[in-house]
Amino acid sequence: MKMRSALIGALILLTACARAVSTQDPVVAVPTPSPSPTPTTPLAATSAPFHIGEVGVAYGNVALSATGGVKPYTWSVSAGLLPYGLTLGSDGSVSGIPTSAGTFVFNIQVADGGGSTAIVSSKIGIAVALTASLISSCAIQCSVELGCVDVCGAFGQLSGGAGPFAYALKSGQLPVGTSLSGLALKGTFAGLSGYLQFSVQVTDSLGATAIVSPVFWMYQHIALASDTTTCFGIFTDCSLRLKISGGVPQGRPSVALVSEDPAGRGCWPPNPTPLPAGYTLTVSGGYANLYIPRPGSGYGSVWTLVLTDHTNCSANTYCTSSPATATIGIQCT
Numbered sequence: 001m002k003m004r005s006a007l008i009g010a011l012i013l014l015t016a017c018a019r020a021v022s023t024q025d026p027v028v029a030v031p032t033p034s035p036s037p038t039p040t041t042p043l044a045a046t047s048a049p050f051h052i053g054e055v056g057v058a059y060g061n062v063a064l065s066a067t068g069g070v071k072p073y074t075w076s077v078s079a080g081l082l083p084y085g086l087t088l089g090s091d092g093s094v095s096g097i098p099t100s101a102g103t104f105v106f107n108i109q110v111a112d113g114g115g116s117t118a119i120v121s122s123k124i125g126i127a128v129a130l131t132a133s134l135i136s137s138c139a140i141q142c143s144v145e146l147g148c149v150d151v152c153g154a155f156g157q158l159s160g161g162a163g164p165f166a167y168a169l170k171s172g173q174l175p176v177g178t179s180l181s182g183l184a185l186k187g188t189f190a191g192l193s194g195y196l197q198f199s200v201q202v203t204d205s206l207g208a209t210a211i212v213s214p215v216f217w218m219y220q221h222i223a224l225a226s227d228t229t230t231c232f233g234i235f236t237d238c239s240l241r242l243k244i245s246g247g248v249p250q251g252r253p254s255v256a257l258v259s260e261d262p263a264g265r266g267c268w269p270p271n272p273t274p275l276p277a278g279y280t281l282t283v284s285g286g287y288a289n290l291y292i293p294r295p296g297s298g299y300g301s302v303w304t305l306v307l308t309d310h311t312n313c314s315a316n317t318y319c320t321s322s323p324a325t326a327t328i329g330i331q332c333t
Contacts, residue, residue, distance in 0.1 A: 040068065041067065041068035041069075042068050042069065042116070043066065043067075043068045043069030043070075043110070043112050043114075043116040043117070043118045044066065044067050044068050044069075044118050045064060045065070045066045045092075045108070045109075045110045045118040045119065045120050046064070046065055046066075046067075046120065047062065047063075047064040047065075047108070047120045047122065048062050048063055048064075049062075050062055050094070050122045050123070050124045051124075052124070052125045052126070052127060052162050052206070053083060053086075053098045053124060053125070053126045053127070053162075053206070054098065054126065054127045054128075054129060054130065054160070054161065054162050054204070054206045054208055055098050055099060055100065055101050055126060055127070055128060055129040055160075056097065056098070056099075056129045056208070057097070057098070057129075057206045057207065057208050058095075058096075058097050059083075059085075059086055059094070059095055059096055059097065059098060060095075061093050061094070061095040062093065062094045062095070063091075063092065063093045064092035064093065064094070064108060064110070064120060065092060066092065066110045066112070066118065068112075069112030069113075069114060069116050069118075070112045070113040070114035070116070071112065071113055072112075072113055073092070073110050073111070073112055074090075074110065074111045074112075075088055075089075075090065075091075075092045075108065075109070075110050076088070076108070076109050076111070077106055077107070077108055077109075078107045078108070078109035078119060079106060079107040080104065080105045080106030080107060081104055081106055082094065082104060082106055082124070083096075083098045083100065083102070083104045083124050083126045084098065084099045084100040085097050085098045085099035085100070086098060086124070088108060092108075092110065094108075098126045100126065101126045101127060101128045101129075101160075102125075102126055103123060103124070103125045103126075104123060104124050104125075104126065105121075105122075105123040106121075106122065106123070106124075107119050107120070107121050108120045108122070127160055127161060127162045128159065128160030128161075129160050129161070129208065130158070130159075130160045130161030130162075130202065130204050130208040130209070130210050131158070131159045131160055131161075131210050132156055132157070132158055132159075132183065132200075132202050132210035132211065132212040133156060133157055133159070133212060134155060134156050134157075134212060134214055135154060135155060135156060135157055138155045138156070138214050138215075140215070141214075141215040141216065141217050142155050142214055142215065142216045142217070143217050143219065143248045143249070144175075144189055144216060144217070144218055144219070144248070145189065145218070145219050145220070145221050145222060145246065145247060145248060145309065145319045146189050146190065146191070146193060146218055146219065146220060146221050147188065147189065147190075147221035147319070148188070148189050148221070148319040154182065154183050154184040155183060155184060155185065155212075155214040155216075156183035156184075156200070156212040156214065157183065158183065158202060158210075161202075161204035161206075161208055161210075162204050162205045162206050162208075163204060163205060164204075164205055165182075165202055165203065165204050165205075166202070166203045166204075167180055167182055167183065167200055167201070167202055168180075168200070168201050168203070169198060169199075169200060169201075170198075170199040170200060170201040170211060171198060171199040171213075172196070172197055172198030172199060172213075173196065173198060174198060175189050175190075175191065175196055175216055175218060176189070176190045176191030176192075177189055177190030177191065180200065183200060183202070183212060189218055191218070192218070193218045193219055193220055194217070194218060195215070195216070195217055196215075196216045196217075196218065197213060197214070197215045197216070198213070198214070199211050199212070199213040200212055200213075200214075219246060219247060219248055219249070220245070220246035220247075221246050221247075221319065222244065222245075222246045222247035222248075222251070222253060222307050222309045222319055223244070223245045223246050223247075223307075223324070224242055224243075224244055224245075224255070224288055224305060224306070224307045224324035225242050225243045225244075225245070225324060226242070226324045226325045226326065226327075227240060227241070227242050227243075227326060227327070228326075228327040229326075229327070231292075235294050236294065237291065237292065237293050237294060238291075238292040239289065239290060239291045239292070240289075240290045240326055241287040241288070241289055241290075242287060242288040242289075242290070242305065242324060242326055243286065243287055244283070244286050244287060244288060244307065247307075247309050247319075248309060251309050251310075252309070252310045253283050253307045253308060253309045253310070254283060254307070254308050254310065255281055255282070255283050255288040255305055255306070255307050255308075256281070256305065256306055256308065257281060257303055257304070257305060258304050258305065258306050258323065259303075259304040260275060260301050260302070260303050260304070261301060261302045261304075275301070276292050276293070276294075278292075278293045279291060279292045279293070281305070283307075288305060288307065288326075290303070290305075290326055301327075302325055302326070302327045303325065303326045303327075304323050304324070304325055305323070305324050305325070305326055306323050306324070307324075
């Protein structure tokens with residue numbers, strides 16, 4: 001009996017302990033917080049040089065980079081504007097196709113995961129799109145003379161683009177005796193008269209291209225015929241017409257006296273007689289016209305004349321004729 005009573009008491013005690021444990025609050029494990037990341041070096045941003053761009057030409061990618069701080073990095077334009085058409089990528093690169101010309105000043109900021117920032121300040125110049133066109137005097141055609149040197153100067157002109165520029169013959173042939181010098185021809189025009197067209201391609205430093213196609217008409221070189229006249233009477237007017245050939249149609253030639261040989265031409269001493277006052281030397285109707293009013297003392301002389309064609313030629317490279325002579329004689333009556 002005593003043993004049975006002891007067992008029953010032990011069971012009652014164990015049951016009471018179990019109930020006491022089951023009524024206590026559960027134990028919750030608290031995680032240990034992770035330490036915040038610590039940058040090894042301060043945040044810094046750098047960039048490759050920003051180069052010039054051109055409207056309509058893909059802008060070569062420029063990469064920005066960041067070091068130090070706490071990754072990840074976030075890039076943004078914090079001040080100013082990138083050129084229209086260019087964008088800043090999430091990796092810090094600038095690229096795109098510019099749509100407007102100008103100079104654009106801006107700041108690009110990088111922010112790290114720890115709240116630090118760094119800035120790159122720069123600017124980009126965007127050039128106007130490259131174009132090539134004919135000068136006004138060659139808009140329909142360039143009219144030149146065979147035998148002329150560097151006639152017309154430039155036949156074309158450039159606008160926009162980013163230099164330096166390269167020029168290449170794209171199609172056709174250059175006039176005989178000439179070579180390409182930018183959008184101009186250098187040398188002496190030779191070969192046959194007639195029509196010729198060619199195309200020149202211009203390429204700028206960014207790879208943009210433009211083409212200009214001039215038309216050249218080559219004409220025979222301007223010339224002045226020699227002639228002789230004898231005027232009757234020292235008290236009557238004397239005139240002489242020398243025919244002009246070649247040259248540019250509807251040209252604007254002028255004639256000039258380059259030398260005079262009056263020796264021994266007068267009708268009485270003293271000889272030679274002076275050049276008569278009031279003479280005129282003009283060009284009209286396809287002729288060089290020499291007029292001497294009332295030469296007086298029986299004036300006579302050999303004049304050397306030269307024509308100059310001022311059409312479509314650049315300064316100081318006008319086309320001139322070979323010298324021609326006009327022999328003027330006055331009958332001593």
